[in-house]
Amino acid sequence: MAMTTTPEAVHSRAEATYRPAANRLGLWLFLASETFLFSAFISSRFVVSGTDQPEHLNQGLALLLTLLLLWSSISAFRAEAAMAHDNRRLFHREMLTTIVLGALFLVGVGVEFNEALTDFPANTIYGSSFFMLIGLHAFHVLTGILALGVVWNLGRLGHYGSDNHWPVEGVVKYWHFVDLMWVAIYPTLYLFGGS
Amino acid sequence: MSDNSHDTAGLMTVIQRGWFTAGALAVLTLVEYVVATTVDAPTLWLLPFIIAKGGLILEVFMHSSDLKTLDGGNA
Numbered sequence: 390m391a392m393t394t395t396p397e398a399v400h401s402r403a404e405a406t407y408r409p410a411a412n413r414l415g416l417w418l419f420l421a422s423e424t425f426l427f428s429a430f431i432s433s434r435f436v437v438s439g440t441d442q443p444e445h446l447n448q449g450l451a452l453l454l455t456l457l458l459l460w461s462s463i464s465a466f467r468a469e470a471a472m473a474h475d476n477r478r479l480f481h482r483e484m485l486t487t488i489v490l491g492a493l494f495l496v497g498v499g500v501e502f503n504e505a506l507t508d509f510p511a512n513t514i515y516g517s518s519f520f521m522l523i524g525l526h527a528f529h530v531l532t533g534i535l536a537l538g539v540v541w542n543l544g545r546l547g548h549y550g551s552d553n554h555w556p557v558e559g560v561v562k563y564w565h566f567v568d569l570m571w572v573a574i575y576p577t578l579y580l581f582g583g584s
Numbered sequence: 585m586s587d588n589s590h591d592t593a594g595l596m597t598v599i600q601r602g603w604f605t606a607g608a609l610a611v612l613t614l615v616e617y618v619v620a621t622t623v624d625a626p627t628l629w630l631l632p633f634i635i636a637k638g639g640l641i642l643e644v645f646m647h648s649s650d651l652k653t654l655d656g657g658n659a
Contacts, residue, residue, distance in 0.1 A: 440627055452617055465645075466602040466644075470599055473595075476592075476595060568645075569638055572638050576620065576634060580621075580630055581620075
């Protein structure tokens with residue numbers, strides 16, 4: 390087959406190659422800026438209360454939330470891999486699993502907030518750090534769920550494929566970032582003070 | 585047909601890698617919890633767990649190695 394060499398075709402090929410790299414770089418820069426935000430909140434916890442923590446932390450629930458988020462990460466990973474290999478059935482299933490697990494995580498956070506409001510209200514030193522950090526992270530989980538929902542729906546409608554799955558890659562990368570931040574937040578709020 | 589089976593095999597390989605990573609993350613999380621609840625002043629003991637878990641997520645799940653090639657080619 391003869392290769393098209395019109396300026397438009399050359400530009401189109403260059404754009405197709407350039408665009409994903411630019412998108413990836415943009416997302417990584419965004420995630421870097423988000424890391425600064427989370428770092429500020431995490432460091433504020435140590436500045437205001439060291440590694441002290443209240444006695445009534447629900448360790449069991451926090452561990453369960455951590456494992457839920459971890460499970461959602463592997464399902465998101467599977468969804469991305471599925472779309473990259475044109476396996477739409479697996480993509481649908483794993484995206485839905487990720488969304489449900491994210492929603493369950495938010496329900497767990499709601500339960501945790503309810504308990505925390507009586508054990509260490511937001512106007513206490515530890516409580517202020519706790520509600521700020523968990524709230525910030527939960528908001529990211531919520532936006533992640535919304536973004537996953539949009540991408541899942543578009544995928545369901547036939548968008549994306551092995552040669553065009555950047556939106557899936559982008560939203561899944563964001564989801565992994567949310568998990569990555571929890572890896573730091575969990576010990577910061579629940580474990581550093583010891584038993 | 586052979587392309588399809590090759591693609592399926594490739595997908596299985598990638599997914600298997602993901603499961604190994606998730607398993608490692610789960611084990612690290614549980615050991616981290618045990619260390620935190622059994623050791624006095626566990627802060628320093630927990631840092632390696634955070635670094636290991638973060639590194640696994642960054643490298644396997646987020647493909648951080650791709651950063652090296654972002655400015656190559658047409659970028």
